[in-house]
Amino acid sequence: MANLSRRDFLKVGKSFLAVTGLAVVLGPIIAFFYPSNLEETPSDPVLIGPESELGEGESKTVRFGRYPAIVINTSEGLRAYSAVCTHFACIVKWDLQRNEIVCPCHDGFFSPHTGEVISGPPPRPLDPIHVEIVDGEIYIGGAA
Numbered sequence: 001m002a003n004l005s006r007r008d009f010l011k012v013g014k015s016f017l018a019v020t021g022l023a024v025v026l027g028p029i030i031a032f033f034y035p036s037n038l039e040e041t042p043s044d045p046v047l048i049g050p051e052s053e054l055g056e057g058e059s060k061t062v063r064f065g066r067y068p069a070i071v072i073n074t075s076e077g078l079r080a081y082s083a084v085c086t087h088f089a090c091i092v093k094w095d096l097q098r099n100e101i102v103c104p105c106h107d108g109f110f111s112p113h114t115g116e117v118i119s120g121p122p123p124r125p126l127d128p129i130h131v132e133i134v135d136g137e138i139y140i141g142g143a144a
C-alpha cells in the first residue's frame with residue numbers, strides 16, 4: 001500500500017466508484033424483477049417496541065411486510081397506517097408541527113387520527129393497521 005502510485009490510487013478509486021454506481025443502478029432493477037419473499041402484509045403482529053419509547057406526538061416508521069408502516073402516538077392514542085401514499089405510492093412522514101401526516105411528493109396531507117385526506121391529490125385515506133399494546137409493547141397488524 002505504501003508503494004501505491006497516485007495513478008494506481010486513482011484507478012482503484014475509479015473502479016470503486018464504477019462498482020458502487022453499478023450497484024446503485026442495478027439494485028432497484030433486480031429488486032423489481034426478483035422481489036424478496038416478504039409477505040405483502042404480515043399475518044402475525046409486528047413488534048414495534050416499548051410503549052414508553054413512543055411519547056405523545058412521536059412517530060416511528062417501520063417495516064411492515066413488503067412496505068413501511070407509520071405508527072404515531074397522537075393526542076387521541078396510538079394509530080398505525082400503511083406509510084404508502086394512496087396517490088402515487090410515495091412514503092408519507094409525520095409532521096409534528098402541522099400535526100398531520102405529510103406526503104412530500106405532491107403535498108398530500110392526512111389526518112393522524114383517521115388517515116383521512118385533509119388536502120392534496122391523494123384519492124383516498126391511508127390504509128389503517130390494527131394497533132395493540134401487550135405487556136407494554138406496541139404491536140401492529142395481525143388482527144381485524
Ligand code: FES
Nearest residue numbers: 085087088103108
Ligand atoms: S404520491 Fe403522495 S401526494 Fe402524490
